[in-house]
Amino acid sequence: MAGAGEGTGRVTAQLPILQVVVPLLAAPICAVLRHGRAAAWLAVLASWSVLAIALALLGQVMAGGVVSYHIGDWVPPIGIEYRVDIVNAWVLVIVASIGAVVTPYSVASVEHEIASRRIPLFYAAYLLCLSGLLGITITGDMFNVFVFLEISSLSAYALISLGRPRRALTAAYRYLIMGSVGATFIVIGIGLLYVMTGSLNMADLAGLLPGVWDSRTVKVAYGFLGVGICLKLALFPLHLWLPNAYAFAPSPVTAFMASTATKVAVYMLLRFFLSIFGAAFSFDVMALDRVLLPLALVAVVSMSLVAIFQVDVKRLLAYSSVAQIGYMILGLSFASITGLTATLLHLFNHALMKGALFMALGCVVYRIGSVHIDAMAGLGKRMPWTMAAFVVGGLSLVGVPLTVGFISKWYLILGALEKGGPWIAVAVLVLVTSVMALVYVWRVVEAAYLREFSGDEPTGEAPLSLLAPTWVLVAANLYFGIDAVRTAGVARQAAEVLMAGIGS
């Protein structure tokens, strides 16, 4: 059981496997439960215990370093290893926290947006998706990554197709095609690496790869993995599946996917290219930074511009997400500890702000059924709490001080200034795009607060069961924006781990 041969009865030693198994087991139970509410509460229970486990794991890692768990007591590199260091402990906490907030939120939202007979299936798919994402993050085995990737992706397609508009089906189909292409590329890359080294264990691979750095096979594998992962994380111009998928999925699904799925893909990118291939190989040999920098810059500028012109607010935020992913990749392309700290911070911070924003939109959908910008006219008066949440989330997106967005931007600009020279222009660009974010957020605020509602049917505020989780995230946006010591500290430690072996 537990790898290091510790007392088998101790739950703490089993935490890594429980992290994945709890939602994985809860999923089929949800499917067989015929009762929607029962499935919902089971999912809530599962997601909360997942968060507790993730926090406990982070605590263990912070206290005692890397946690290694050998499945079935098979010793790695032969057996599958779950390996938690500060980097993935951090990502686990992000995914688990969003899961723990979105699940209770989905109870009312799903009942409103999805046919009741499908609700248990929804929770089954949702928990599968959650366990898939957690699995990708926690595992130390390359092939295992692929397996969990498929679990999370397949369940995600199903979740998106549950959206009310008919176009949700085509959006899910498109995502399926693109997701499968991405997954295939990833498995091809993994296969090539296996051929060259005979190992699938990440830590083992990291030791073996420097010996075969010069081979073309390894470089081809690098290319396939790179494109596959960038497809999953929706890096411009491989983002084309994302806007429709986010826009047409049910509200809680959008909130969940936007704040977790792409984050886990960014984690994969960091893990594969910085710890397995090694930061030195990626930056010095493969020039990863120079490949990613232009794409990130175009993503940030052009997708923010697209967002400005959108009329469907959900789609607007989806394009904004592509731009925000650009910021994360931008931090990576600085190839410095500060840049990477910005990336890792923005993983967490973006999850908080986009989660809050999409959940606020979910409240709007719940009451008025549309998130078209014209339908939101005068909503500030009719749904004050919902729109206040949206405003705070929006400010955070813009990067106003006292919100988490500011912290991310701060580190990003600091990273750029640190490099000096022409990178100052990048810092300026970050500020300019913040103003662009202000413009698209403002369009919604203007509609909600400055335009008068033309209709006459009364609209109430969203129910507490939707508002409470939304405001939990809003409060987190503010709290971690004011007290960033802890988050920035963890992100910096993680960045140092990832950049090990290369000077800052």
Added chain:
Amino acid sequence: MPSSLPPFLIFFIGALVVPLLSRVPRVRMLWLVLIPIVGALNAMGIQEGYELQYELLGYTLTLVRADRLAIMFGHLFHLGAFIAIVYSLHLKKGDHATVQHTSAVVYAGSALGAVFAGDFITLFVSWELLAVSSVFLIWTRRSPRAVSAGMRYLLVHIVSGVTLLAGAMVHAHNTGSLDFGPMGLEGLAGWLVLLGFGVKAAFPLLHSWLIDAYPEGTPTGTVFLSAFTTKVAVYALARGYAGTDALIYVGAVMACFPIFYAVIENDLRRTLGYSMINQIGFMVCGIGVGSHLAINGAVSHAFNDVLFKGLLFMSMGAVMHMTGKTKASDLGGLYKTMPLTATLCIIGALSISAVPLFNAFVSKSMIMSALLEEHFNWIWPVMLFASAGVVEHAGIKIPFFAFFAHDSGIRTREPPWNMLAAMGVGAVACVAIGVWPELLYGILPHAVDYEPYTATHILTQLQLLAFAIGAVAAFHHWKIYPAEIPSVNLDADWVYRRAAARVVRLTGGAVGAADAAFRSTVIGTVRGVLRGAFRAHGPRGILARTWPAGSMVLWVSIILAAFLLLEFL
């Protein structure tokens, strides 16, 4: 003294409670008046040298830094907030009283936050809060003009804040410190920060937000607006750029160009807006000179400006509140029904004209003396001309057209008691400082060794006043001439404006044409760029379209091919 709270905290806490009291207007009145009083008592307890620090992101932030300069502005803002709050006590539900009161208190608190801020981050946060809270004082007027003017106001100030932050970050990167102290114009940081300050201080070409937004505010809101935003900028300039020569010339331009506009402007509140830029010009000029006397003059003029400009804005606000009008051509003859308001307005006008025994005299003469002392002999006559302009457009025009001139036939009453009381406090302060300048000199940042009431000063100023008034009288006489024809008599104001406009056209026509050409080129370019951006990024643009799966996959293969190709080359 650690028992004092940070000054802004009292206002923010106060603002939190205001919305809860919306159903008990009397309690709210009491609460609102208590906020600046308690704040002022608290501020009295703040000793020089007191600092309150806070750790963030590995930087030490100084939430409160109390030195003489900060404390002086602290006193000023408490006084300004008190007057403006009393002035706005009568607001009712229909005036969006809760929104106005709450945002006004937050606004005053942010101004205090800014002047006590010891580092750039605290300054920046206060800077943006100033913008965000004050815009509601414009929006609550609810007219479409006000909404869009407020929007432009907000945009300009957010950009000013972002510029400031950008400069601060470069500064922090270069020096490793976020402390806000003397900056100077060295390097990118100095210029960026100055640009941020300059927007808020309404530097020439960056000033249009002020003329655009202030006259659109609510009658009470504009009083708040006139007290804080630009004065925070003056404070920031005095702290960061004292002795920067460029500011002398910027200040001189600021003091002069608004005069022409103010003379031809019909809206009296807008005239006051121009007059405000003109007064800030004197302060900026003094900051640029940078000697102890000049800095003392600049900040004491800021202090006085809050009082007399506030008094003038309040009197115009009272007129607007009672009649709904602010255009010179619609008003006139109000002294018959608003004698108290008229008297108070005249006191404000005498003050702004720097008549001896009124407050501007004791501060403006310091700046003028400093100019001579430091041998800026070319700037001195320019500023003298600007002083004469003040007499004309603010000292005479405002009271004359509102309360005298031709009788508009409007019969109204005096404004509510609280407005009169607020104006009264302002007027008393104006005169008190004029008569006992030691009151003000005692709190200035540098030791004062200056006597305003010397024979030379008084004579110069009286000559100037006599000359200016004489000129106005002559002009007026000459232009009123057609008044003998009754139809023209009604439009005396129009003739006056047209004649003055001709003068301006003679002097500024060429500049105007060049300016217009420049503006239309810029606007044309911006429009072209926007159109291009929309073509690519609009809802139907190539970047925002829903793509078929096939072409998405095509992109994937292109990227992969490019990647592999790069590796094998």
